[in-house]
Structures are given as C-alpha cells and as structure tokens.
Amino acid sequence: MRRFGRLYSQLLRTGFAEAVAYRAEFLIWMFSTNMPLVMLAIWAAAAREGPVAGYSQRGFAAYYLCTLLVRLLTGAWVVWEMTMEIRQGTLALRLLRPIHPLLQWSADNIAAIPMRGVVALPVTAVLLFFARGELARDWFSWLLLCPALLGAWLLYFLVQAMIGTVALRFESAASLFEAWLGFSNILSGYLVPLDLFPRAVRDVALWLPFRFQLSYPVELMLGRWSRLQALELLGVQWIYVAMFLLATRAAWRSGLRYYAAYGG
C-alpha cells in the first residue's frame, strides 16, 4: 500500500509537469469549452422581457457559469488517449509497468486539475461578482460540493474508460463516446437546465446517471436542495460511481484478451 502511494504520487507529479509543459495547448483546449456561454446568450435574450420559468437573466447567468465551472474542473480525456494508444500499440508499454493502466491514466487526468483550476478562477470571479445573490447560502451545500465534484469527475472518467475498452476489440471507440456525449449534453443539464424540460423528459433525466456528472453539483452551488435531499442525491451519485467502477473493471478484463498490440 505504501509502495502504491509512492508510485501514484510520482505519477501525479509527472502528470502535473506535463500539464505545465504543454500549458499553451492546454489553455486553448480549456477556452474551447464555451458551450454554456453560447447557451447563456440565447437564454439571456429570452429573459430580457422577464423571467422564463423562474429564471431571470441573472439566474441563467448563475446557472451557466456554474455549469462552465463544473465542466472545466471535472474534465477528462482518457477515451481519446486509450483509443490512440491501443491503435498504435503503445498500450503494451503501459501494461509492462507495475501499476494498472487505468490508474496511470487517472493520475494524468487528475494531475491536470490544478491547471484547470487556474482557468476556472476568472469564471469563479465573474460568478461571484455578477450572480452572488443566486448562489447557495447554506455552508452545508458547499461542503457537499467537494465529494459531489469528485463523484462527477469519477463518473466522467469511468464512462470514458469503459467506452475506451471497446477499442480493445474494435480499434476505435471515439464514435461511441461521441454518441454518449450527444445524449449527455441534453440529459445532464449542460445545454438546458433540466427543470425547463417537459415533465416526462425531466422525470427520465433525473434517474439517469448523466445529471450526476453535471447538473447535481451545479444545483448544489445554486442551493436548490435541502440538506437531506442533497445528502440523498450524493448517495445516489456514489452508487452510480461504484456501479461504473465495477463495470469498467469487468470491461477492461474481458477486453484485454482481445488486445492485439499492433506495432508495439
């Protein structure tokens, strides 16, 4: 266990150094996450004459800035890395190392979070300045935000990793992930707040895992839930995390048997 701790912290340091080394590209990648702002534009225009379904212009601003913040902080890119390494055969090198490849990738993705935080700082500042009245007042919400963000990141990472294992059999998984992303954009509240959907759609969306990647932490920041409800939702989120963890592990094990290691 102590040996594992030493290995993992070294991986984190290496990952962080990489993120710093490629900072220009990293920043450009971050800046291309602008969909919440695009959506904010249309809703702000729609709310010029008065609130839409309970959201004022300021309410929309708070919602989409929180969305942007959560998306910036909980990003992962492991599915593309997996697809590339599997196709080029360089996965073989990772398999030789004395630590599970998924853990190696997770270290890479976690190590980038401090850099993401730097990009997220201005967003936070704008949020606090323009929409402070819309944010949660209860300290308990902010306390729960930490495990909720971690859970959101884990869900995002695990889904990517699970879909990435498809590449072990079929060489590419990027299209499959793109399909997931399409559904996720709608059902996670990324494009439209879930409470603006028709009732039937919303009821389905509330039970699916998508919302726990994004809209749940956002709702915590906006103080939408009572303490008890927030705790219950956190429980559901982590049940999803556990389920995806087991599923990813199983998918990795069964997929690895098909790995052909071209070129490696």
Place this chain on the structure above:
Amino acid sequence: MMRALRVVRALMHASVALALQYRIEFAVEGALALLWMAVTLVPLLVVFGNRSAVAGWTFAEMLIVLGWFVALKGVLEGTLSPSLMQVVEHVRKGTLDFVLIKPADAQLLISFSKIEPWRVIDLLGAGIIFAYAFGRIGHAPTLPEVALAAALLCAAVLVLYSIAILVVSIAFVAVRVDNLLYLFQSVFDVARWPSTVFRGFLSVVFTFVLPLALMTTYPALALLGKLTPRTALGALCGSVAFATVARAIWLASIRRYTSASS
C-alpha cells in the same frame, strides 16, 4: 483557371474515393451527424416552448438561421477542418515539401486534400429544416431572394475558408496549432443564433471582427426578404476583401516556411 478546376476535381475525387472505402464508418458517422443535429435543435425547442419570439425572431425565422448554421458546420467540419488539419501534420513532419514541389498552387492542393463525405447529411438536414420553417411561415421565398441567399452563402463559405487559412498560416510560425482550429470550431457555435441575440461589444465583434453574422444571419435574412441591398452589397464586398487579405497572409507565411525535415 480551367486547370485549377481540373485539379480541384481530381483532388475531390481522390479524397471521396478514399473516404468511401470505410463503409461502416460512413454509416456510423452519418448516424452521429443526425444525432448532433437533434442535439442542436433541442435548446431552440425548449426556448420557444417558453417564448414566442426572442430578440425579434420567431421560431420559424430562428430555424432558418439554424439551418444555415447546420449547413456551414457541415462544410467546416466535413471539408475545411480535416484538410487543413493535415497541413499542421505536414508541417510537423516536414512532408509539406512534397506538396510545395507539386506543379499546382499549394493552397489549392491542401484545401481539398481530405473530405468527409458523410457530412452531406448536414446539408440534407439543413434542407429539411428550411422546408419545415417555410412550411410554418406559410409561403416559399421568391426566386430573387433565393439567388441573393445563394450569393451570400458563397460569401459565407469564402469567409469561413479564409479564417481557416489564417489559422493554418499560424502553423508556419508556431507549429502545434491543430487545437487552434478546434478553438475556432467551438467559437463558430455562436453562429447558431442570429446576431441580434448579442448586444453592445459582442455584437460588434461578431459582425466585424469575426464575421459570424455574415455567415448565418445575413443569408437567413436574405431568404426571409428582410436584408437591405446595402447590407448585402457590404457583406459580399467584405467577404472578397477578407479572402484577399487571407490569401496575402498565406503567401507571406509560406514564404517564411523553413522545412523541418530536409
């Protein structure tokens, strides 16, 4: 000129033939294009579930802007981005030399080097969106309106292409800029809304600095018969000027190109 056209035809033939080899990919990517079109439509449906008009645009009118957006996004991601992404790769590996020594204009050669034919589905989708929108409005656009919209579409593609060329020109100075192209693609997402959605500073930026208004709003206004001749003329001249500047910058930056390999 005839020769240039022949080169373009040969290039397109080759890149389409190459893409058609992967038939499953063709089907999968086509299905994905449909999915993303639906994802693009959802926010608009929700907005107009709550409002009958936004920033002076009705649902049907907004759909026409969205139609142009879907079509242009297909052009951008189906031909311009994949082709120009290859230039970045060429520069990095030093293989651009092989393009430069060919007896045809280098800009022409790289601009049509890779095409993703399944993005035709975007154009079809745009057609369906137009048909539905005009069905709601109740009358079809007149012939002069369609002609003007077509002219503006050419201008829009020209500007889009020029911006892409400008981005790639940077590749000769700072090598790894493929993600700069992604950044532009994501900024282009703003063009799904008519430019009156934005106010003040942003509206100036999206009309003159990064002319997204020219790409989707003006053609839509032309189809609706609401575009003044002055704005139309300004847009057409502006796009030609923009393309000329982009060409000049491309020529200047390719002159600075020092090969990486040989």
